[in-house]
Amino acid sequence: MSPHHTPKSALPPLLGRGPKGVFRRTLPHEQPTGARMVRTLGLTQLTMIGIGAIIGAGIFSLAAAVARDVAGPAVLISFLVAGAASLCAAFAYAEFAGMVPKAGSSYTYCAAVLGEIVGWIVGWDLLLEYTAIVAVVAIGMSGYLGFLLEAVGIHLPAWALGAPGTGSGHRIDLLAVAICLGVAWLLTRGTRTSARVETVLTIVKIAIVLLVIVVGFTKVDSGNLQPFAPFGLGGAFTGAATVFFAVFGYDALSTAAEESLEARRKLPKAMMLSLAVSMVLYVLVCVVLTGMQHYSEINPKSGISSAFQSVGLNGLANVIAVGAVIGIVTVTFSFMMGASRLWYALSRDGLMPAWFGAIHPKRKVPHRATWLIGGVSAVLAGVLPINAVAELTNIGVLLAFVVVSASVLLLRYKKPHLKRGFRCPGMPVVPVLGIIFSVWLMSFLQWETWVRLGCWLVVGLVIYAAYGYRHTRQVMPGGSVDLDTLDELSESDEAEPTPVP
DSSP states (O other): OOTTOOOOOSSOGGGSSSTTOTTOOOOOOOOOGGGSOOOOBOHHHHHHHHHHHHSSHIIIIIHHHHIIIIIGGGHHHHHHHHHHHHHHHHHHHHHHHTTOOSTTTHHHHHHHHTOHHHHHHHHHHHHHHHHHHHHHHHHHHHHHHHHHHHHTTOOOOGGGBSSTTSSTTOOOBHHHHHHHHHHHHHHTTOHHHHHHHHHHHHHHHHHHHHHHHHHHHTTOOGGGGOSSOTTHHHHHHHHHHHHGGGGOHHHHHHTTGGGBTTHHHHHHHHHHHHHHHHHHHHHHHHHHHHHHSOGGGOOSSSHHHHHHHHTTOHHHHHHHHHHHHHHHHHHHHHHHHHHHHHHHHHHHTTSSOGGGGOOOTTTOSOHHHHHHHHHHHHHHHHHSOHHHHHHHHHHHHHHHHHHHHHHHHHHHHHOTTSOOSSOOSSTTHHHHHHHHHHHHHHTTSOHHHHHHHHHHHHHHHHHIIIIIHHHHHHHSOSSOOOGGGGGGSOGGGTSOOOOOO
């Protein structure tokens, strides 16, 4: 064979990387000025969005439910295991965010490295997971809102107190529905306005969590921590799989890349800062929660407030309930923002109709996607119990973590020279650990959760075959991009905007 002869690929065109191949690598085109989002988010706001996404239902609701039903005081181990797995994946996300400052998070990353079909599967998967997470945290918030309303003598009718099957006479979680729709309204006001509200609420939330820790430690009874693992270590690990969604807010944060100032440099920093602060607070609150009240007596809906009430601190219990409401609003904000930006990216690239990703001409946000996600999450929050929705979110996010960790590992060795605003340490050990941790945690989830994920992915493949495959080739014609073009992304993506007087 001549040294200049290149053998033809044995793969058919549909399975290749050419213009017709489903594995062609894609990067989003530059959008016209009127169709772009506006870069307004600095490091502080990005970090607050990350903390806002991480600290919320995990501390205020899910920790209590897991401690009572699955792990006991070993819920502390649940959060540590979930945090360790999340950190490995966070390093991978941070490296990608430092290379591809574009909306879409793991969808965009995977499409650039592993091909269009892999990117679509991950994006379609996360669209459901983000929306379901909004529903989970809204359900958690409704428990604390109910606690506050009862404290002032307001009692909602039984039919409005929860999803069917969660209590006598329950038909719909009316407060959770209202929360989802209210956050959608806030997000459609514009990125600058909503991010300012998010920053203020996150600061208030952190202050209340610190109050819980400082006062709570004075009321800890070491006897309540015995037995430490009443359900065994298996219970703690099952708890880790359940609470995992509470420690990966940086994923939603990475979808805001096109609204970030100096995204390559600041997004990775914000991811690391938000995860570090949140994990310290999670661990301390777990000790307080299970130390103040025996795990078997913890209220799964308003755990921390009920724990303070059990030791005679009724006034603080009400303050904490207010903090829980504020805290969970910020989580709902971050993930609904992430879901709408992901939908925008999928529509921009032709995988879904452009109508969904339209940018509001004045407020520069994907308003249609935001309202649709608000509506769907309101339905989920109104009619499904929290545990079922939490497991559904976790399996999809863990799947995305596996793919992103594998992608960053592959890209580091195939294209080591690419410009990176952050480099994942400990290669190749850290990404491999991220993959192993994620698969391991997935193994603890119920088989019904796997079936639901499988059904959703089948629906996604049908949509891709019927619509996305053809339309993405009209929006982004041509074959695979050269990954070296990552270095050629417009410098305007990094530039500070001209100050507005």
